[in-house]
Amino acid sequence: MADTSTATADGHEHEEDRRDFLLTSTVVVGAAGVALAAWPFIDFMNPSADVLALASLEFDLSTMEPGQAITVTWRSKPIFIRRRTAAEIDEAKKVPLSELKDPQADADRVKEGKDEWLVMIGICTHLGCIPAGQKATDSKGEFGGWFCPCHGSHYDTSGRIRKGPAPKNLAIPPYAFTNDTTVRIG
Amino acid sequence: MSAAPEWKNPVVRWIDHRLPVFTFTHHSVVDYPTPRNLNYWWNFGSLAGVVLVIMIATGLFLAMHYNPSVDQAFDSVERIMRDVNYGWLMRYMHANGASMFFLVVYIHMFRALYYGSYRAPREVLWFIGLFIFLAMMATAFVGYTLPWGQMSFWGATVITNLFSVVPFFGDAIVQWLLGGFAVDNPTLNRFYAFHFLLPFVIFGLVFLHLWALHVHKSNNPLGVDIKTDGDTIPFHPYYTAKDAFGLGVFLIVYFAFAFFEPNLLGHPDNYIPANPLVTPPEIVPEWYFLPFYAILRAVPDNFIDIWGILPILVTAKTAGVILMFASVIVLFLLPWLDRSPVRSARFRPIYKQLYWLFLADCIILGWVGANPPEGTMLVIGRLATLYYFVHLLVFMPLLSRYEKTRPLPDSISAAVTPQGSSQSAQAQGA
Numbered sequence: 001m002a003d004t005s006t007a008t009a010d011g012h013e014h015e016e017d018r019r020d021f022l023l024t025s026t027v028v029v030g031a032a033g034v035a036l037a038a039w040p041f042i043d044f045m046n047p048s049a050d051v052l053a054l055a056s057l058e059f060d061l062s063t064m065e066p067g068q069a070i071t072v073t074w075r076s077k078p079i080f081i082r083r084r085t086a087a088e089i090d091e092a093k094k095v096p097l098s099e100l101k102d103p104q105a106d107a108d109r110v111k112e113g114k115d116e117w118l119v120m121i122g123i124c125t126h127l128g129c130i131p132a133g134q135k136a137t138d139s140k141g142e143f144g145g146w147f148c149p150c151h152g153s154h155y156d157t158s159g160r161i162r163k164g165p166a167p168k169n170l171a172i173p174p175y176a177f178t179n180d181t182t183v184r185i186g
Numbered sequence: 187m188s189a190a191p192e193w194k195n196p197v198v199r200w201i202d203h204r205l206p207v208f209t210f211t212h213h214s215v216v217d218y219p220t221p222r223n224l225n226y227w228w229n230f231g232s233l234a235g236v237v238l239v240i241m242i243a244t245g246l247f248l249a250m251h252y253n254p255s256v257d258q259a260f261d262s263v264e265r266i267m268r269d270v271n272y273g274w275l276m277r278y279m280h281a282n283g284a285s286m287f288f289l290v291v292y293i294h295m296f297r298a299l300y301y302g303s304y305r306a307p308r309e310v311l312w313f314i315g316l317f318i319f320l321a322m323m324a325t326a327f328v329g330y331t332l333p334w335g336q337m338s339f340w341g342a343t344v345i346t347n348l349f350s351v352v353p354f355f356g357d358a359i360v361q362w363l364l365g366g367f368a369v370d371n372p373t374l375n376r377f378y379a380f381h382f383l384l385p386f387v388i389f390g391l392v393f394l395h396l397w398a399l400h401v402h403k404s405n406n407p408l409g410v411d412i413k414t415d416g417d418t419i420p421f422h423p424y425y426t427a428k429d430a431f432g433l434g435v436f437l438i439v440y441f442a443f444a445f446f447e448p449n450l451l452g453h454p455d456n457y458i459p460a461n462p463l464v465t466p467p468e469i470v471p472e473w474y475f476l477p478f479y480a481i482l483r484a485v486p487d488n489f490i491d492i493w494g495i496l497p498i499l500v501t502a503k504t505a506g507v508i509l510m511f512a513s514v515i516v517l518f519l520l521p522w523l524d525r526s527p528v529r530s531a532r533f534r535p536i537y538k539q540l541y542w543l544f545l546a547d548c549i550i551l552g553w554v555g556a557n558p559p560e561g562t563m564l565v566i567g568r569l570a571t572l573y574y575f576v577h578l579l580v581f582m583p584l585l586s587r588y589e590k591t592r593p594l595p596d597s598i599s600a601a602v603t604p605q606g607s608s609q610s611a612q613a614q615g616a
């Protein structure tokens with residue numbers, strides 16, 4: 001097109017410019033249309049409204065003793081709730097941050113004044129297995145917290161990664177205490 | 187090569203004039219010129235085609251009784267096994283058929299590696315083959331989720347989580363793949379849909395694979411081009427007969443598994459219904475994924491310290507995932523990594539040795555993948571992973587430059603027939 005348009009201008013060439021313009025704009029509009037039409041198909045696969053609707057749940061913790069742990073399900077993920085003993089809290093607090101792979105103070109992983117309660121998503125940050133350590137009989141790993149048997153990740157009493165392939169600490173879901181013994185997750 | 191046949195049957199002639207499907211078939215499977223010296227390693231392509239058809243057929247019938255919902259999936263498979271007429275046969279053929287499919291395709295691929303079948307002008311043929319392999323892996327992965335046992339569930343969890351290493355969008359992509367926040371009913375439903383679709387995608391790719399094959403014809407054990415009609419024989423009856431014999435042998439092996447050891451290649455934990463709250467002590471993929479699983483887990487935990495600057499971007503997990511995908515992607519580069527003037531390992535004394543080392547390396551990777559990544563296993567896995575890439579990325583290019591290859595025969599017929607060699611001797615003398 002470039003060399004024809006540099007030739008002397010006559011009606012014929014204007015015609016060609018016009019055609020080029022129409023062709024280009026048709027292709028552009030068509031491509032944009034196809035891209036837009038693709039979106040519903042892509043978004044169709046995202047979590048649906050009913051799946052999202054189960055996003056917030058309340059749990060009563062009044063029957064839990066120190067040292068006990070329960071697993072609840074939220075967004076089809078296991079949530080670990082552990083009522084920690086004083087010894088466990090101490091241990092979590094005294095670890096220097098420099099020793100941690102994913103440095104985070106214990107205080108940043110619990111609600112203020114609620115040091116006892118550790119609420120975490122019980123999914124190993126490596127490749128998504130459920131770490132052991134919730135049951136009294138489970139192996140709790142070298143740091144007294146949780147141990148992921150899949151590829152050997154050890155988590156401490158604050159759910160922080162201490163050893164093994166997992167890159168991050170166990171995640172903390174959004175949650176709040178609605179009263180002293182009830183927690184709302186989500 | 188003969189001309190288009192004269193069709194005697196008037197109906198055939200009438201149709202063929204309008205849609206030359208009979209002529210096409212005649213050209214591609216009857217008088218299709220095939221190198222006269224193909225050995226039994228060339229049986230595995232057609233075997234793979236047969237297995238694909240068996241898989242589609244048994245899969246279609248299983249689908250008539252399978253129920254893809256988290257409450258029903260496991261039970262419906264057990265129903266197929268216990269109550270449905272010949273359900274056990276259908277399922278064992280399908281489950282063992284998947285293993286046989288990979289076995290046959292791995293042999294097919296290693297044949298291509300030995301005889302240089304990926305070399306010019308067959309690069310596109312090789313690419314399509316690799317796409318078929320990728321599609322097979324996807325199909326097998328989603329298919330393994332369907333029985334909804336513990337390995338189904340946790341395998342799906344581990345593999346979909348691989349995508350969480352994508353920067354920024356990782357978690358969004360995982361949720362998009364799962365249709366939720368964890369593997370659940372929406373995941374099972376879509377995996378079933380894809381498991382039904384993908385085999386037909388493979389079928390389409392196989393068609394392209396054959397199309398590309400028929401442009402430059404089969405490679406052969408000598409790796410020299412077809413030069414004259416004397417180098418070839420018609421596909422039918424010579425190779426139809428040879429393929430049929432091979433198929434018979436193959437079916438004996440296949441049904442030895444299906445009838446006598448149907449669960450040998452599976453994991454017993456998959457007979458425990460999926461439980462999202464309990465991870466099995468060890469998650470192991472099916473045998474055909476083990477080498478890749480070993481590569482995934484080979485990256486040292488403290489990769490971060492070793493590599494200095496990479497760490498900010500790449501953790502051990504990410505690096506493992508990248509390496510695993512790279513192990514397949516690097517195969518696409520093979521036609522350019524290997525620039526040796528000679529295709530077949532028969533005339534490449536050093537490559538021939540390295541080839542067997544590479545094969546052994548892949549088997550070692552598979553063995554490592556079956557074991558927990560600890561102690562010596564981990565070390566062996568790392569070394570084997572390293573060797574995998576060194577072979578492809580370093581040895582192949584170096585060999586192409588420095589290897590002294592043996593002289594090639596003048597032609598296929600010169601090498602394989604007495605009068606062929608005397609003919610070519612005359613030709614040279616003349």
Ligand code: FES
Pocket residue numbers: 124125126127128129148149150151152153164165166
């Ligand atoms: S999934 Fe927990 S260590 Fe790999």
